[in-house]
Amino acid sequence: MEIVKVSASKEYTVNIGKGFLDTVGDKIKEIKRVCRVVLISDDNVFPLYGEKVKNSLINSGYSVCEYVVPHGEESKSFENYENILEFCAENSITRTDLFVALGGGVVGDLTGFVASTYLRGVDFVQIPTTVLAMVDSSVGGKTAINLKAGKNLCGAFYQPIAVFADCDTLKTLSESTFNEGCAEIIKYGMILDKDFLAFLQENEIKENIEYTIKRCVEIKRDVVCHDEFEKGERKLLNFGHTIGHAIEKCSNLTISHGNAVAIGMVIATKGAYEVGMSEEDFSDVILPILEKNNLPTTCDFSADELYKASLSDKKRSFDTISLIVPEELGLCKIMKLPVEDLQNFIEKGMN
Numbered sequence: 001m002e003i004v005k006v007s008a009s010k011e012y013t014v015n016i017g018k019g020f021l022d023t024v025g026d027k028i029k030e031i032k033r034v035c036r037v038v039l040i041s042d043d044n045v046f047p048l049y050g051e052k053v054k055n056s057l058i059n060s061g062y063s064v065c066e067y068v069v070p071h072g073e074e075s076k077s078f079e080n081y082e083n084i085l086e087f088c089a090e091n092s093i094t095r096t097d098l099f100v101a102l103g104g105g106v107v108g109d110l111t112g113f114v115a116s117t118y119l120r121g122v123d124f125v126q127i128p129t130t131v132l133a134m135v136d137s138s139v140g141g142k143t144a145i146n147l148k149a150g151k152n153l154c155g156a157f158y159q160p161i162a163v164f165a166d167c168d169t170l171k172t173l174s175e176s177t178f179n180e181g182c183a184e185i186i187k188y189g190m191i192l193d194k195d196f197l198a199f200l201q202e203n204e205i206k207e208n209i210e211y212t213i214k215r216c217v218e219i220k221r222d223v224v225c226h227d228e229f230e231k232g233e234r235k236l237l238n239f240g241h242t243i244g245h246a247i248e249k250c251s252n253l254t255i256s257h258g259n260a261v262a263i264g265m266v267i268a269t270k271g272a273y274e275v276g277m278s279e280e281d282f283s284d285v286i287l288p289i290l291e292k293n294n295l296p297t298t299c300d301f302s303a304d305e306l307y308k309a310s311l312s313d314k315k316r317s318f319d320t321i322s323l324i325v326p327e328e329l330g331l332c333k334i335m336k337l338p339v340e341d342l343q344n345f346i347e348k349g350m351n
């Protein structure tokens with residue numbers, strides 16, 4: 001088992017390994033005394049791993065009630081959030097109990113937000129089951145649900161008390177969902193680690209999954225520990241995300257987060273070079289890595305559509321928007337762009 005320690009407002013470990021789901025209850029017991037557990041999952045993941053995790057928790061002495069949401073981005077909704085809170089209240093869940101998120105980023109973000117607000121904060125554990133959730137969403141404490149105006153517009157910074165990533169769960173992922181997580185992996189190489197980027201150019205992610213997840217978690221840990229509340233450096237993790245979120249929004253969430261981020265990184269890389277924010281055009285480097293991992297690099301929306309959809313982005317202040325752009329290979333920088341220049345940036349990035 002690989003263990004990465006995170007020292008943020010809470011100290012916790014990210015445990016990366018294989019084949020330990022049926023003993024995860026004992027591992028949780030090392031950090032949380034026996035209590036009631038609300039196990040939250042979705043209707044794809046629960047039938048695959050729910051009973052295993054539930055039995056493991058029960059065998060370790062916990063009592064468990066489960067709440068299963070439909071799979072998909074629509075589940076990060078106010079309605080589900082409210083229903084889960086009511087479910088917890090009806091089941092007399094107390095502040096000393098525990099939430100466990102079993103699933104991808106959707107389940108993790110939703111559960112984390114419930115945990116951050118129910119009774120003003122209850123401990124929660126992440127058991128991520130997608131590549132994206134293992135390398136990104138389960139670590140660092142960003143939790144959220146979506147509003148009609150845009151993704152993740154209602155949320156909280158709230159760290160889990162532990163993360164348990166069992167790579168065996170990735171075997172049941174569809175090829176496309178696996179690949180979508182690779183977009184965030186490639187992001188880490190582009191923003192902060194030239195050597196890791198070179199590793200991704202030369203190696204297959206699937207064949208090196210434990211090392212790859214560990215390296216991504218370490219990079220994210222280092223960023224989050226310096227800037228947990230995203231005052232500065234943490235914004236680097238949003239490389240490709242401003243335009244990516246606009247793509248998700250324009251597609252009515254039919255384009256997945258990972259695919260949208262892949263396209264967003266290409267537009268940000270090309271656009272930055274074309275408008276003079278980057279000295280070199282690094283799209284030559286990122287495009288082949290994305291293509292090798294079967295990720296899309298273009299979309300059918302116009303620059304105008306993407307620009308309008310970007311305006312509700314959280315990284316926008318009154319008249320500027322923060323964009324993450326490559327400075328050199330394996331190093332990105334945060335640049336502020338006047339909002340009125342964003343459309344031109346996107347247009348140049350799409351050519």
Ligand SMILES: NC(=O)c1ccc[n+]([C@@H]2O[C@H](COP(=O)([O-])OP(=O)(O)OC[C@H]3O[C@@H](n4cnc5c(N)ncnc54)[C@H](O)[C@@H]3O)[C@@H](O)[C@H]2O)c1
Nearest residue numbers: 044071104105106129130132133136137142169172173257
């Ligand atoms: N909090 C953060 O820091 C952060 C970072 C990045 C992304 N996100 C969020 O994460 C979400 C995307 O996460 P995701 O890509 O994991 O999507 P997801 O949670 O929707 O999972 C993708 C699909 O895979 C299925 N699935 C999950 N695990 C499976 C398994 N082991 N076997 C078979 N099927 C499985 C799910 O049911 C779903 O249909 C977005 O909402 C995004 O905003 C959050």
